[in-house]
Amino acid sequence: MISQKLNFNIIPLYKEFLEFLEKEDFEKIKKEYFEKYEYYFKKFCKRWEFLKKEEIYERIKKAKISHYSNVLDFDKNFYPHLNEYLKEIEGKIIMDIEGKIIFYIGFFCPDGKTVFDKEILIGISIDRINDIRNLPVIIAHEIGHAQRRKIFPYKEENFEELFFSEGIAFYFSHLVFPYIKIHRNLFIKRGEYSYMMKNFKEMLKNLREIEGEFLNFLSFYYIKFLVENLNIPFKDIISMERMPIPLKKFLKETL
Numbered sequence: 001m002i003s004q005k006l007n008f009n010i011i012p013l014y015k016e017f018l019e020f021l022e023k024e025d026f027e028k029i030k031k032e033y034f035e036k037y038e039y040y041f042k043k044f045c046k047r048w049e050f051l052k053k054e055e056i057y058e059r060i061k062k063a064k065i066s067h068y069s070n071v072l073d074f075d076k077n078f079y080p081h082l083n084e085y086l087k088e089i090e091g092k093i094i095m096d097i098e099g100k101i102i103f104y105i106g107f108f109c110p111d112g113k114t115v116f117d118k119e120i121l122i123g124i125s126i127d128r129i130n131d132i133r134n135l136p137v138i139i140a141h142e143i144g145h146a147q148r149r150k151i152f153p154y155k156e157e158n159f160e161e162l163f164f165s166e167g168i169a170f171y172f173s174h175l176v177f178p179y180i181k182i183h184r185n186l187f188i189k190r191g192e193y194s195y196m197m198k199n200f201k202e203m204l205k206n207l208r209e210i211e212g213e214f215l216n217f218l219s220f221y222y223i224k225f226l227v228e229n230l231n232i233p234f235k236d237i238i239s240m241e242r243m244p245i246p247l248k249k250f251l252k253e254t255l
Helices: 012-023 024-037 039-043 048-052 053-061 063-076 077-090 132-151 159-176 188-206 212-228 235-240 247-254
Strands: 006-012 095-102 112-116 120-125
Touching: 012 024, 012 063, 024 039, 024 053, 024 188, 039 048, 039 095, 039 120, 048 188, 063 077, 063 132, 077 132, 095 132, 112 132, 112 188, 120 132, 132 159, 132 212, 159 212, 159 235, 188 212, 188 235, 212 247
Parallel strands: 006 095, 095 120
Antiparallel strands: 112 120
16 A cells, blocks of 8 residues: 555565576466466456467566566666655545556566456556666556546547547656656657657648557647646546547647
């Protein structure tokens, strides 16, 4: 538990993985880690259900402790200070939230994922993160999702909801860490971000599908426009069932 407002149980599953790997006990990694916690992997990683057991076991056999320097870095330099970052996040949350934050090794899983299953579960796959400086932003981003999940736990994940909820999460992490460059809050390389800022109108002309970094860019600026141009309180945006301005209208008239 962090506090009354952020009432999360922190579960560092990655420590168990590292313990088994240091002993090169691949059987325990299989039985006492991946099979034992398969419930979480299936929740955080859609790909997991389609993987064959043999694929997972082969991946386990190839694991070496030297491959996980980023996880060891996280364990030594980030995890001990986790409460400090959560305190910063707590200062910006709109509502009290409870659930679990699970730090784990996921192989094929995304770096961060928030789901609702009787309670809010935030999964952070440490092995997928190359630079631990991004961890505070990733955690804030997922807690941004968690706030919306608390209001709409079973919201259908169509494109509009994906775009809207990602924008909310990106804007929230920017509120928490305004001193971090926007491109880092959006998980976009500096050069790519500069290109988008200069050329987004041209990019929109030939756009067939909004995805990847461009989705991050547009969804953030959509929420930023609602808050800073239309003066809609962010707490009201989080609780809206759908986007207040259709995306096509936003792209046509406001950018």
